[in-house]
Amino acid sequence: xxxxxxxxxxxxxxxxxxxxxxxxxxxxxxxxxxxxxxxxxxxxxxxxxxxxxxxxxxxxxxxxxxxxxxxxxxxxxxxxxxxxxxxxxxxxxxxxxxxxxxxxxxxxxxxxxxxxxxxxxxxxxxxxxxxxxxxxxxxxxxxxxxxxxxxxxxxxxxxxxxxxxxxxxxxxxxxxxxxx
Amino acid sequence: xxxxxxxxxxxxxxxxxxxxxxxxxxxxxxxxxxxxxxxxxxxxxxxxxxxxxxxxxxxxxxxxxxxxxxxxxxxxxxxxxxxxxxxxxxxxxxxxxxxxxxxxxxxxxxxxxxxxxxxxxxxxxxxxxxxxxxxxxxxxxxxxxxxxxxxxxxxxxxxxxxxxxxxxxxxxxxxxxxxxxxxxxxxxxxxxxxxxxxxxxxxxxxxxxxxxxxxxxxxxxxxxxxxxxxxxxxxxxxxxxxxxxxxxxxxxxxxxxxxxxxxxxxxxxxxxxxxxxxxxxxxxxxxxxxxxxxxxxxxxxx
Ligand SMILES: Cc1cc2nc3c(=O)[nH]c(=O)nc-3n(C[C@H](O)[C@H](O)[C@H](O)COP(=O)(O)OP(=O)(O)OC[C@H]3O[C@@H](n4cnc5c(N)ncnc54)[C@H](O)[C@@H]3O)c2cc1C
Ligand code: FES
Ligand code: FES
Numbered sequence: 001x002x003x004x005x006x007x008x009x010x011x012x013x014x015x016x017x018x019x020x021x022x023x024x025x026x027x028x029x030x031x032x033x034x035x036x037x038x039x040x041x042x043x044x045x046x047x048x049x050x051x052x053x054x055x056x057x058x059x060x061x062x063x064x065x066x067x068x069x070x071x072x073x074x075x076x077x078x079x080x081x082x083x084x085x086x087x088x089x090x091x092x093x094x095x096x097x098x099x100x101x102x103x104x105x106x107x108x109x110x111x112x113x114x115x116x117x118x119x120x121x122x123x124x125x126x127x128x129x130x131x132x133x134x135x136x137x138x139x140x141x142x143x144x145x146x147x148x149x150x151x152x153x154x155x156x157x158x159x160x161x162x163x164x165x166x167x168x169x170x171x172x173x174x175x176x177x178x179x180x
Numbered sequence: 181x182x183x184x185x186x187x188x189x190x191x192x193x194x195x196x197x198x199x200x201x202x203x204x205x206x207x208x209x210x211x212x213x214x215x216x217x218x219x220x221x222x223x224x225x226x227x228x229x230x231x232x233x234x235x236x237x238x239x240x241x242x243x244x245x246x247x248x249x250x251x252x253x254x255x256x257x258x259x260x261x262x263x264x265x266x267x268x269x270x271x272x273x274x275x276x277x278x279x280x281x282x283x284x285x286x287x288x289x290x291x292x293x294x295x296x297x298x299x300x301x302x303x304x305x306x307x308x309x310x311x312x313x314x315x316x317x318x319x320x321x322x323x324x325x326x327x328x329x330x331x332x333x334x335x336x337x338x339x340x341x342x343x344x345x346x347x348x349x350x351x352x353x354x355x356x357x358x359x360x361x362x363x364x365x366x367x368x369x370x371x372x373x374x375x376x377x378x379x380x381x382x383x384x385x386x387x388x389x390x391x392x393x394x395x396x397x398x399x400x401x402x403x404x405x406x407x408x409x410x411x412x413x414x415x416x417x418x419x420x421x422x423x424x425x426x427x428x429x430x431x432x433x434x435x436x437x438x439x440x441x442x443x444x445x446x447x448x449x450x451x452x453x454x455x456x457x458x459x460x461x462x463x464x465x466x467x468x469x470x471x472x473x474x475x476x477x478x479x480x481x482x
Contacts, residue, residue: 031182055289
């Protein structure tokens with residue numbers, strides 16, 4: 001990175017990513033998205049626009065001094081619009097953390113595979129994190145609700161139809177899991 | 181697309197934040213949700229030398245209904261997220277306009293992080309909550325190390341992306357007064373896609389008397405001027421039963437009062453047309469809302 005002028009003060013950032021305690025020392029201006037990708041090597045989180053519009057960088061967070069955390073396992077946010085230093089002490093889930101405990105594809109990831117919900121895959125990490133959080137709030141969305149849930153994420157390939165189908169399929173997989 | 185360097189401050193209390201703001205002076209900027217500031221920093225449209233991160237000021241993370249009857253209001257603390265305000269059931273019960281408007285502010289992921297008070301300070305002429313504050317005659321509580329003041333919406337918004345805050349000041353809360361009587365409200369807007377900034381947006385608050393006649397009607401607009409615009413349409417509509425009111429005439433009147441400008445998204449004429457049509461629709465929706473709310477309220481005690 002080009003931001004390491006000798007004078008720039010660095011901050012130690014300690015947080016838990018996908019259940020694993022991680023730490024790195026970075027300048028205050030390090031974006032959370034770049035922190036995940038470059039400092040922690042978690043390149044699943046993608047950056048498209050870096051101004052909050054495309055949603056590719058969406059990750060799930062709790063902690064960091066928020067009082068509305070109760071009962072949520074992660075609130076979707078744009079990691080390109082946050083500085084890593086703000087997340088000292090927080091817990092973060094990225095697309096790498098949306099798997100099953102045994103490392104197999106999680107229900108949302110599996111649904112994307114089943115429904116052909118991705119083509120190039122650039123947008124997919126943002127969709128998977130967003131949908132993972134959404135299904136916790138609304139476990140059985142209608143098609144219209146599914147469409148609304150993904151309206152903040154852009155995809156240049158699929159035309160969205162198969163992503164909507166993936167949301168519904170993921171809901172099905174999750175309820176089978178709970179039921180069975 | 182990377183921000184330039186800055187010194188980072190993370191105060192734990194409001195007093196500490198005010199102290200830092202006073203010390204760093206004009207080089208300092210408050211970092212709230214970052215949903216407007218960080219895009220500008222990423223694009224290097226803003227390059228503050230000192231950032232004061234207020235996200236740990238949990239004392240300001242609240243939505244509160246204050247008082248009842250005349251003088252009731254919803255107070256929103258500086259670190260309350262749009263989502264928190266949108267979902268607050270007590271606030272929704274007394275002031276549904278908050279949720280009606282907030283559902284049009286960006287997408288839920290942005291609302292999870294962006295603060296309502298931050299969007300007021302940011303003073304985007306397309307920001308829904310600026311017009312909601314103005315429409316309700318609300319105010320913003322402001323503090324610095326030297327004291328506190330309460331600024332009315334009409335004084336708060338100075339120009340596009342410009343509020344009246346001094347560099348050493350922190351907006352601690354915003355007060356949204358609850359309209360009196362048998363009132364209803366609506367928020368309507370046209371955007372290229374849901375969640376995008378509106379080409380034109382209109383909020384309406386309307387009050388009916390016991391015979392369902394219109395006794396007061398006001399509208400607030402975004403994206404038609406440098407600051408939010410509020411119109412009083414009570415006289416134009418007249419004290420008529422809501423179902424005979426000429427909403428279209430009120431819309432035409434409103435459109436004639438506005439001076440929108442054209443840009444790459446819409447011509448001035450198209451914006452004016454939208455403002456007129458949305459005004460008549462919002463007024464009609466607000467009247468039906470007033471009726472429905474009132475009926476619900478009178479039935480509850482049984
Ligand atoms: C993709 C996208 C779409 C969006 N669409 C919309 C939309 O349709 N409508 C809309 O209204 N907004 C929209 N927004 C903006 C969003 O509502 C922001 O949350 C809001 O404008 C700013 O709130 P914030 O907490 O993120 O403030 P920040 O970005 O942290 O700060 C914004 C400005 O206000 C100052 N500030 C913030 N809080 C305080 C305070 N308490 N005291 C003093 N100064 C303060 C900061 O110094 C900065 O200058 C959008 C944002 C994005 C990224
Ligand atoms: S990279 Fe596009 S929203 Fe963050
Ligand atoms: S799959 Fe290519 S951008 Fe969505």
